[in-house]
Amino acid sequence: MLRREMLKSLAALALVPASGFAEEPGLQLGDHVPFDAESVRRRAMELAASDYAPRPLIPESWRNLTYDQYRKIWFDGRNALWAGSDKPQRVDFLAPGLYFPQAVDVNVVENGTARPVAFDMGAFDKTDKFPEVELDATLGYSGFRLRAELQEPGIFQEYAVFQGASYFRGIGAGETYGLSARGLALKTGDPMGEEFPDFTAFWMETPQAGAGSVVVHALLESPSCTGAYRFDIAHGDTLRMSVSAEIFARTELSHLGIAPLTSMFLFDETMRQRFDDFRPAVHDNDGLLIHNGAGEVIWRPLANPLTLQISAFSDNNPRGFGLMQRPRNFRDYADLEALYHSRPAAWITPQEDWGPGSVTLVEIPADQEIFDNIVAYWRPSAPIVPGQSHRMNYLLDWGHDPAPKADMPLRVLNTAIGGRPEGGKIVTIDFEDGPLVPEDLERLGIVLRSSAGSVSPGLVQRNPETNGPRLAFTFKPEDASLIEFRAQLRLDVAPLSEVWLYRWTTA
Structure with a gap:
């Protein structure tokens, strides 16, 4: 998905002063609906028992927005969820259109009930260059970003964003967005084509005053499966997401990617001769790190091949894996805009035995840095047959170097x-x-x-x-x-x- 430049432009809005919204209408919430810890799971299980029904597309005038036009509309941070309150989080909602042709449902949970967040054009600012667009019942937000007081009291900075298919991103305090994670990967690198599940609905629990974390529930849907997700998200120098999920199979899931990470690698000193570029290297991450079940620590430098390459590192009960960014000096990249030296690494730690399978690395040819061409995930050996479900729990840490250090050999x-x-x-x-x-x-x-x-x-x-x-x-x-x-x-x-x-x- 070509979202890199769009997300970079949105990052300019990441610093928003804490304030009320006296002259703004604020977000409008719908009627109360009962909600508990099993609500999303029950919904995913019910959907898996029926045929897949695609969500409606938003109006064509929104889908046909150009990149430049999409940048002409942005969420007004004064209308953020929980703005002007003592809640420790702020939530901004993102416009539909461009790469995001379908809306997602967003709900706020408090005291055992959930209320939908209504789509409201009044929550956005736009320039006079933004075109006339149709407003109808198919419209909704395309995702959201989370903000908190990361470095200074009263300044709410962005630290995570959920937008597009089942993609989401995170950063530690002071870092710049780079790689993405996904809820699930299906048939990645398959000759018949990849299937991209969507997060179609979210439920955000209202945090208590002083809380350093927020809980987000998500419903995942695709032709092959459904899923119920819970994210416990704690911001800091290292952002930690505790992920609990259950996948329900509609069809046999023989090529399943658990805890997938998606990144960009264009070139480094292993292949410098292929690119006429003033920069020494261009990448979000430069290596796949694996702590396997046998106790080995494996470092696999990433590559940008001229043909699709898939590598499978067989294992049993992996201890962890992730995509790292080890060169950390500005001179390693010499890029004043992309700031590759401050892009995060991401580390996956299973919270139970994952059994036999393989850490799988997919390297896709790319000739520009706007393309995410690296995918890494855990592929279990056993398929999930229709009617069955698969539970998984893992920690996902985003930061400078989030991999465990204890007893680590020379890097x-x-x-x-x-x-x-x-x-x-x-x-x-x-x-x-x-x-x-x-x-x-x-x-x-x-x-x-x-x-x-x-x-x-x-x-x-x-x-x-x-x-x-x-x-x-x-x-x-x-x-x-x-x-x-x-x-x-x-x-x-x-x-x-x-x-x-x-x-x-x-x-």
């Missing part, structure tokens, strides 16, 4: 690949420094394997900038068009570094 800081004048390729892998790194690097053992081609033994030297070890090796592909590499540093036979995995392709 990979950077990977670079380039040609050699005498033929072949040279690969350098920089590892961070650590208390266990010996002064004499000759004590380190090197594990280096490749699936094809010829590979040199490898050499470890100290990087004077990081003070950590650098592993360098050369390889010649020979007749191979695809090579899988595995490398690790060891000390006295024990693992010292993460396991570095890389797929090299000619295409």
Whole structure:
């Protein structure tokens, strides 16, 4: 979905002073309807027992808005939900149209009842360049964003947004939006095409004064399944979402993606020669990190191949996985607008045994940074048959480096690949420094394997900038068009570094 530039423009409205809305009408709420913890689950189960019914489209005049026209209308923060109250959250609602051709239902929950938030053009500001549009009963908001006092009292800053299909984003305090998460992924990378479930309705629980979190319930619908979701969202330097969900199958779900993350990777030092760009690198995230059930810590640098690539890392009861952004200096990107150095990483921690399956990485060719071309998710081995349901609970942390640190081996800081004048390729892998790194690097053992081609033994030297070890090796592909590499540093036979995995392709 091409939402990156649109969301960046909306971020300019993220700082809104706390105030009332004396001259504004405010949001209008509908009639009270009973609501409890099982309401969304019952609704999802009922819907799964019937055929899928698509939601109506909003009027064509809204769907035909151009990107520039869509930017001419915005929510007036003075009309935010709970504005002017002692509630610790503010909720802004987002206009329909452009990439969002269907409305979502939004409800406010308090004292055991839910009230729908009515669509109101009076809650928006717009310029005189915004065109005339039709107003009818199909209209509604396309999503919402959450704001709280993240850094300064009285200043409510945006920290999460739910908008489009089942997409949502989060950031830690002071960060810039980057990667997205989704409620569910179906048939990602499938030759027959991907299916995108939608969050069609939300219920927001009214927080108590002083609460540092907010609870959002969501109903998911698609031709293949329905789902009931609960998000407990706590903002901070690291934003934590506790996600509980149950999926109900309408058809057999054999290619299911749990806790999917979607990101952008255009280029870095492994493929710099393909892009004529003043910047050293362009990406929201640069690697997939996996803590597998066997206790290994795996680092897989991301790539932007010329053909679709799908990698499956088989596992049983994974401890966690996520998309990281390890280069954190401005000079790593030199981009004054995109601010890639301040984009968040996201980390998934299962809250129960997930059984056998695979962490799956999909890398899609891209020639511009507006395309989200990276997807990572957990794919369970067993399908979900019609009439059955699947429960899942996990933590989703957004922040600078949200992966657990306890007993973590040396992290990979950077990977670079380039040609050699005498033929072949040279690969350098920089590892961070650590208390266990010996002064004499000759004590380190090197594990280096490749699936094809010829590979040199490898050499470890100290990087004077990081003070950590650098592993360098050369390889010649020979007749191979695809090579899988595995490398690790060891000390006295024990693992010292993460396991570095890389797929090299000619295409």
